[in-house]
Amino acid sequence: MVLHVDNLSCARGGVPLLEGVTLSLVPGQALVLRGPNGCGKTTLLRTLAGLQPPLAGQISLPPDAVAYAAHADGLKSTLSVAENLRFWAAIYGGGDVAGAIARMNLTQLADRAAQNLSAGQKRRLGLARLLVTGRPVWMLDEPTVSLDAASVALFADVVRDHLAEGGMALMATHIDLGISEARVLDLSPFKARLRAPGTGDSFDEAFL
Template sequence: MTLTVTDLSIARGGVPVLEGLSFTLDAGRALILRGPNGIGKTTLLRTVAGLQPAISGRIKGAEDRIAYAGHSDGIKPTLTVAENLTFWARVFGAGSIQPALDAYDLGDLTDRHAGNLSAGQKRRLGLSRLLVTGRPIWVLDEPTVSLDKSAVAMFADAVRAHLAKGGSALIATHIELGLEGETLDVGPFKATPPPIEDFDGGFL
């Protein structure tokens, strides 16, 4: 099923950031979001994932189909690597966690508490959660932060495998991942700032 975004307008902190944005994301495809820092990519991803409401527009095909990975790794530091993945697998009714461990080379870390992992290892664990959700649409905000070159390759391989199985991915990133897919520059959809009728009042 296709994810369809139509004439979407979104705000951050009550201030419009993007408006009139439309795109489609078909099964088996990736869509890479581009644009300068602060343009609204994170706000867009959070809106598509259902974490905040839009000002206007329509999002179709997202219902209970999205797995979101944001700036936080979303792991519990007092649990081991295996316990973290097992927790999420049970939440989503998934099976074995072994494919997730293998995809991000976490096999030797299964008994280590997440709080004792390096920043890169934590990121790998956070991304591996996607593989136990069973959700077909991955919505990812700067997923390669804290990853070294080899881990970035692991991530890219995981996304390719997901797409090959009919999944899709919406990714905001500043780096080249070597993925086949379309690119959407959100810059042209920057919202027009609301007028300040009372100039002095704008600073009160």
């Protein structure tokens, strides 16, 4: 399986942000998206994950190949750590819940309700969801937010293991995770050109 993106354009709220984005990713590779705030990193990830349609261009990747982790941790607050992961494992058709708990250093918290976790613990639980999806392509939007240095290192190890098993990762992060397999793509050259009002198409994904 290969992720191939050709001449992609995408928008937020009907305003074009990026155009002409071309990239490829093969098993065992990671790509880190860089650029100033507001340049379109989140919009690109959402488009590639199938959460909004592109303005133009082609994305070659089965939708069910992607596991997407955004700023929200996607947790049920009244469920325990283990119950949350069992829920997501069932959604994705199975997964090693106990292994994910251990891998993200959540064993001592397995029976604690998500609402009683610290911000960093919630983030680790949110990222543990990736491990029960069984999906090969991880798309991650600032995955290290709220994590301390030890947890960042732990997560970096998880990503390395995923790559070693033939997975792929596309990440928007300002943190250097020290992953040698990762290439960097600066999105600044792909900034969309301003167009006069009334030109171009009328697509506005804010209404989808």
